Amino acid sequence: MNDLLIEKVELFKVPPRWLFLKITTKNGLIGWGEPVVEGKAATVEACVHELLKFIIGRCANDVEDIWQTLYAGGFYRGGPILMSALSGIDQALWDIKGKYLNVPVYELLGGAVRKKMKMYCWIGGDHPEVVLEQAREKVQQGFKAVKMNAxxxxxxxxxxxxxxxxxxxxxxxxxxxxxxxxxGLDFHGRIHKGMVKRLIDELAPYDPLFIEEPVLSENNEALNHIYPYTSIPIATGERMFSRWDFKELLHRGTVDIIQPDLSHAGGISEVRRIASMAEAYDVALAPHCPLGPIALASCLHVDFTSINAFIQESSLGIHYNQGFDLLDYMENPEVFEVTDGCINLLKGPGLGVEINEEKLREGQKLGHDWNNPIWRSPDGSFAEW
Incomplete structure (x- = not known):
């Protein structure tokens, strides 16, 4: 398959806080990916460049062998930077493979188990008047589920x-x-163990769909104490980067919903494996996705083939997207239309999203240097954002 040899890899750092990747093969097929860590886009960009020597000249159809080489070929493995660089490359390779065979990616993963996917989006959570205004707006747009900071x-x-x-x-x-x-209520890892149960007491009467990241993932052992305390489903996983990170959490049985990010946790290949691991433990899947259209499409292809996927996050209208929103770099934004709270099966080959490269190159001229805010407590000490 000499016509599928990878000839060129390009990167586009664009507003609001995204990094897009374009892989071009010898026969002109193009695959798109989103390799990024929010706040570390330039670092992930550098990592992609370091990996190019293992990519250029390879057959784009060798998705799994390229994944294994990029993951295991270095002595040091895992972590947010390497896994995010690998994620974007993996997404782009699946995009090419689907286009080459003229089928959607979910067909290559075994076929769809559902015809549509329930969606939710973000409404903030810091000010009551904003919460109501944004919730009304999202309901008018067709959503039946939202998430906000607790x-x-x-x-x-x-x-x-x-x-x-x-x-x-x-x-x-x-x-x-x-x-x-x-x-859904996102604790965002802001809460330390000593406060979680007390906050659950306050929130439980209002029946949240789930509680997300009640503690930081590095403190997952605290879930041993939190999980038995409440009947509200516990969700976590956006800051976990491989099946090996999820292995102990699933084995402990202290989580109901896992939320791997398709741009951080090894792409389509790895998140599909994580989803299967979770299914074996009777745990639901709800991929994290506050990013752009390629990341969302990648999530949906995994959702469409994972029986335990129950809801999907979207960044449409999220406060990070000032000036540039989810659909702005797309030629076919209609594929993400929300009807009765759901997005229907994507029908196009590959990932099914068409990128407007002219707008992307305009965005690249602007670039971005996004970082999350640094918060301080009243006494001046650092506080989790």
Whole structure:
């Protein structure tokens, strides 16, 4: 298959905080990927360049062998930078393979187990008036589920006054929408172990769909104490980067929903394996995706073939996307139309998204240097964002 030899790899660092990758083969087939860590785009870009010597000249159809070479070919493995670089490359290779065979990627993964995928998107969570306004907007756009921050910055052990404010936003949503709107609550790793159960006590009466990252993933052993305390499903995994990271968590049985990110956890190849591992432990899948259209399409192809996938995140209208939103670099934004809370099967070959390269190159001229904010507690000490 000399016509499928990889000849060129290009990278586009574009607003709002994304890095796109374009792989071109000898016969002119193009595959797209999103290799990025939010706040470390330039570092991941450098990592992709380091990996090019293992990619250029390879047959693009050798998706699994290239994955194994990029992952295991170096003495040091895993982590956010390498796995995110590998993720974008993997996405692009699946895109090429699907286009070469003229089928959607999910067909290459065994075929779809569903005709549509339930979606949710972000509505903030810091101010009550914003929460209601954004929730109404998302419902009008067709969504039946949203997610928001449960809290702002929290001390290791915080005041009762502050604890009593955490349920106000979800309370407003329940008063407005009743149980017709599913609401996920993201603790964002901001809460330390000593406060989690107390916050759950405040939130439980309002029936959140799930609680996400109640503690940071490096403190997953704390879930041994948190998990038995509540009937609310516990979700985590956006800061875990391979099946080996998820292995112990699944074995412990202290999670209900895993949230690997298709741009951080090894791409389509690895997240499909993680999803299968989770299925064996009766754990649901809800891929993390606050990124762009290629990442979202990659998520959906895994969702379409994973029986335990139950909901998918989208960055449409997220506050990070100021100036450039999910659909702005696409030629066919209609494929992500939300109808009755769901996105239908993607029908195009490969990932099924067509990138407007002219707009992408315009965005590249602007670039970005996005970083998350650094938060401080009232006493001046560092606080988790």
């Amino acid at each position: 809290t702002g910055a929290f001390a290791w052990i915080d005041s009762i006054e502050k604890v009593k404010t955490v349920a106000q936003n979800i309370k407003l949503l329940r008063e407005e929408f009743g149980n017709q709107l599913d609401v």
